[in-house]
Amino acid sequence: MIDVTEHKQQDEDLRRTHKLLTLAEKASRAGAWYWDFSTDTFFWSDQFFKLYGLDPSKHSASRESWCSTIPAEDLGSAREKIAESRKTGKPLFTRHRIVRPDGEIRWIEGYGETVYGDSGEPEYMAGFCIDISERQENESALVRAQHLQQTTAAKLALALNAAEIGLFERDYATGLLRLDSRAARLVGFDQRDQVFEFDLWQSLIHPEDRLGFQQFNLSASNSDFGREYRVRHAKGHWVWIKVLGKVTQFDPTGAPLHGIGVLQDISEHKQKEQTLADARNSVIEAKERLDLGLCCAGAGLWELMFATAEFRLDPRLSQVLGFDEKETLISVKEFRRLIHPEDLPQYEAAAQAHDNGETSHFVNEFRIRHRFGHWVWLYSRGRIISRDEYGNPLMALGATSDISLQKSALTQSANMLRQIEMILRDVVRLPEESAATANRGSPDLDRLTRRQRQILPLIAAGKTSSEIASIIDVATATVVSHRRALMKTLGMHSISALTRFAIKENLMPDLREPSAAPPESAG
DSSP: OOOOHHHHHHHHHHHHHHHHHHHHHHHHTEEEEEEETTTTEEEEOHHHHHHHTOOTTTOOSSHHHHHHTSOHHHHHHHHHHHHHHHHHOOOEEEEEEEEOTTSOEEEEEEEEEEEEOTTSSEEEEEEEEEEOHHHHHHHHHHHHHHHHHHHHHHHHHHHHHHHTEEEEEEETTTTEEEEOHHHHHHTTOOSSOEEEEHHHHHHHBOHHHHHHHHTOOOBTTBOEEEEEEEEEOTTSOEEEEEEEEEEEEEOTTSOEEEEEEEEEEOHHHHHHHHHHHHHHHHHHHHHHHHHHHHHHHTEEEEEEETTTTEEEEOHHHHHHTTOOTTOOEEEHHHHHHTBOTTTHHHHHHHHHHHHTTSSSSEEEEEEEEOTTSOEEEEEEEEEEEEEOTTSOEEEEEEEEEEOHHHHHHHHHHHHHHHHHHHHHHHHTTHHHHHHHHHHHOOOOGGGSOHHHHHHHHHHHTTOOHHHHHHHHTSOHHHHHHHHHHHHHHHTOOSHHHHHHHHHHTTOSOOOSOTTOOOOOOOO
């Protein structure tokens, strides 16, 4: 009989140790391993197989199985560290990736030590491996976040410098304001962070902007703020700045405690706004002067769109043609149909010459039929303002005015000149006609009909037959017939003779202006 109590106790301790090791492996998700140098054999725990995704029934604990799971770019480094630990006895530490049979990539961290025998030679190496994939991912995410933070900070600094924007912080409790170097530079301070009393900052604000600034209040429900005001630069001039900020902390009563924000120099923008406002006012004034000038001249503007062959008329020009003010669009074909047939050829010739680039402007006088049927004399001037890449006209602008009164005055003047010429030509025949009249006796006014008495002074005033017909509302042929009968009855053969007869008989109308004073006596 042999006492095996000690042996049994050792077996129990071994089982207990194995159980504790297994529990420790599960809790730490670590796998134990053992390498016997004398036999070059390996031992892997069940958890080790699980870490590497290997099936113990299909894979053995061997160097080949272990190497097959590690990517080539990580395998060399892991082998070097194991060889160094075996040679020097230093603790082993490795970190590498593994590729499980299902293709999943995991990060493994290994620890181990080399155990030496009494002879001083290494006998075996033992250690454990831990799956650190989640930690590695967290570390990678932290590195990426730190890199992103650094990159963002660098980009923010570049953006702030490019846009000339500075940062500020305000401590409402202490009344201190801190400007970074960019914000300090905007108002001419030293190019370094500045900390000073907020009251000093308020004293730099333009007096006209200070009242609104002081009346601006913040509350917990309205933490964002933005304002534009002028600040006196260190060199004395005023700088327009834009402030955007946010209160980040309030006390229990809702009063602000801490705020941050940005400052931007918008002086150039304000100057452009003022320049634009001045230009807009100038345009408005110029338009008013143009409208007044066109109104006084009785002129209107037009646009010709060659692509659609349409005229766009302004209300004044529409009114000249008798259109409704809303009728501002008319086709070129319809517009030319309204032009007097006698004037259309020279109108088209002038337009064609300008289209071909032969003239710098289109200039023409022509008659056009009013909506009510009568003819209106127009003076039109314009030019082509845009052409396509082939030189074809795209758009023309111009102005047209009603010159009917001027044309009528010129016609009357011409008629008066013709009458004067006729009178002068007849002067030489005056003695003969006087003698003939004396022999025949003075014409009897009573022999004239009522219509002839009505027509005679109009003939003497230089009116044409068509004009007389329009005045007395009869046909032109009727006036011509009465004119012939009138001259036959009076025995006269010229307009000048009829004019002298009308003057002698006191039949001429008073052509003087009502306000004109009577001529002074020569004596």
